[in-house]
Amino acid sequence: xxxxxxxxxxxxxxxxxxxxxxxxxxxxxxxxVIDRKVYNITQWAKRHPGGFRVISHYAGEDAxxxxxxxHPDPTFVQKFLKPLQIGELAATEPxxxxxxxxxxIQDFHTLRAQAESEGLFRARPLFFCLHLGHIMLLEAFAWLxxxxxxTNWILTLxxxxxLATAQQAGWxxxxxxxxxxxxxxxxxxxxxxxxxxxxxxxxANWWNHRHFQHHAKPNVFRKDPDVNMLSIFVVGSTQxxxxxxxxxxxxxxxxxxxxxxxxxxxxxxxxxxxxxxxxTMISRHDWVDLVWSMSYYLRYFCCYIPLYGxxxxxxxxxxVRFLESHWFVxxxxxxxxPMDIDHEKxxxxxxxxxxxxxxxxxxxxxDWFSGHLNFQIEHLFPTMxxxxxxxxxxxxxxxxxxxxxxxxxxxxxxxxxxxxxxxKTSGDLWLDAYLHK
Numbered sequence: 403x404x405x406x407x408x409x410x411x412x413x414x415x416x417x418x419x420x421x422x423x424x425x426x427x428x429x430x431x432x433x434x435v436i437d438r439k440v441y442n443i444t445q446w447a448k449r450h451p452g453g454f455r456v457i458s459h460y461a462g463e464d465a466x467x468x469x470x471x472x473h474p475d476p477t478f479v480q481k482f483l484k485p486l487q488i489g490e491l492a493a494t495e496p497x498x499x500x501x502x503x504x505x506x507i508q509d510f511h512t513l514r515a516q517a518e519s520e521g522l523f524r525a526r527p528l529f530f531c532l533h534l535g536h537i538m539l540l541e542a543f544a545w546l547x548x549x550x551x552x553t554n555w556i557l558t559l560x561x562x563x564x565l566a567t568a569q570q571a572g573w574x575x576x577x578x579x580x581x582x583x584x585x586x587x588x589x590x591x592x593x594x595x596x597x598x599x600x601x602x603x604x605x606a607n608w609w610n611h612r613h614f615q616h617h618a619k620p621n622v623f624r625k626d627p628d629v630n631m632l633s634i635f636v637v638g639s640t641q642x643x644x645x646x647x648x649x650x651x652x653x654x655x656x657x658x659x660x661x662x663x664x665x666x667x668x669x670x671x672x673x674x675x676x677x678x679x680x681x682t683m684i685s686r687h688d689w690v691d692l693v694w695s696m697s698y699y700l701r702y703f704c705c706y707i708p709l710y711g712x713x714x715x716x717x718x719x720x721x722v723r724f725l726e727s728h729w730f731v732x733x734x735x736x737x738x739x740p741m742d743i744d745h746e747k748x749x750x751x752x753x754x755x756x757x758x759x760x761x762x763x764x765x766x767x768x769d770w771f772s773g774h775l776n777f778q779i780e781h782l783f784p785t786m787x788x789x790x791x792x793x794x795x796x797x798x799x800x801x802x803x804x805x806x807x808x809x810x811x812x813x814x815x816x817x818x819x820x821x822x823x824x825x826k827t828s829g830d831l832w833l834d835a836y837l838h839k
Contacts, residue, residue: 573773599694646835
């Protein structure tokens with residue numbers, strides 16, 4: 403066993419209890435379990451393609467469900483896992499850790515196998531080709547319109563809306579990033595760098611390292627970066643009370659549902675994400691992603707400086723990012739922010755995902771507008787092509803009903819208004835704790 407923060411290799415071919423595994427959960431001493439096999443991932447975590455944080459979030463835990471969810475080709479990954487194996491669980495130990503429901507885990511495994519047998523993990527290439535095509539056509543028409551008819555205010559506004567709509571590339575890169583389009587991971591990775599780098603000006607590795615954490619531990623403090631609000635907001639029902647009791651007041655949180663409109667949607671992409679992406683690429687010497695990102699800006703400025711000049715081009719792209727940021731924040735937060743946000747509770751995969759997310763009603767517009775993130779619940783299968791979410795949804799819903807797990811479906815309007823409502827509720831909880839506890 404490991405202790406005192408010292409790295410422990412483990413006994414080769416050893417037999418371990420869950421108590422022993424759970425003791426190896428610190429940064430320089432990390433074990434995890436996959437299919438009852440025990441692995442020492444302490445050194446490997448630094449080389450993990452998805453980033454060291456996402457795999458470290460499962461240190462001392464059973465990672466079987468997360469491993470299955472993220473890796474479409476487990477056989478290929480086994481060659482990396484085999485040298486890390488140090489033993490397996492004792493025969494007397496259950497396959498699941500802590501108090502996880504073995505029946506839910508088994509039924510969810512059966513559901514996944516059924517979905518695979520029905521071909522729901524096979525992508526339709528035409529769907530993604532058409533999606534990419536409409537993005538590139540929007541960009542081309544936006545430029546041609548200005549080039550042909552001039553740069554008056556109405557045409558400029560229309561151009562900005564078309565360019566912001568072309569940032570639907572954000573939903574498309576999400577597909578490639580989750581390896582849900584091609585059978586070969588290499589093709590997914592290449593198209594991911596193209597869509598997020600050349601079509602959006604961002605970084606594939608930055609997105610991977612951040613987004614996989616979100617999926618691995620959604621709405622879990624200190625593990626999901628999407629609920630790390632940098633003390634600008636307090637979210638959920640636990641954090642506001644903790645801040646209030648400790649008399650933490652970095653912001654007037656009881657007004658956060660109001661200043662959200664000034665801070666959240668307008669600034670997330672143009673300011674926070676832009677600075678974070680550039681800092682990440684440069685600090686990590688990620689020159690490949692930096693070249694892809696710069697190719698976007700080179701293409702944009704070559705197209706628009708002759709039409710608007712340098713200052714006008716900068717103003718236009720800033721306004722496009724401003725519009726894109728509003729779209730992105732409202733769509734991504736309506737599924738998660740109003741849901742349960744708390745510290746680690748060590749739930750099984752299905753329960754954890756359903757507690758942290760909800761769906762928005764299906765329609766052709768909602769599917770397009772949200773990039774099928776209106777089926778956020780079904781995204782508990784990250785490698786499933788999104789055009790199949792509606793097909794697997796009835797089976798997921800039936801499984802949730804069987805075990806009494808809430809399966810929430812909202813209208814688009816309810817989902818959007820719940821963001822503001824949840825911020826107000828959290829702010830009120832903070833104020834009450836700040837004044838009276």
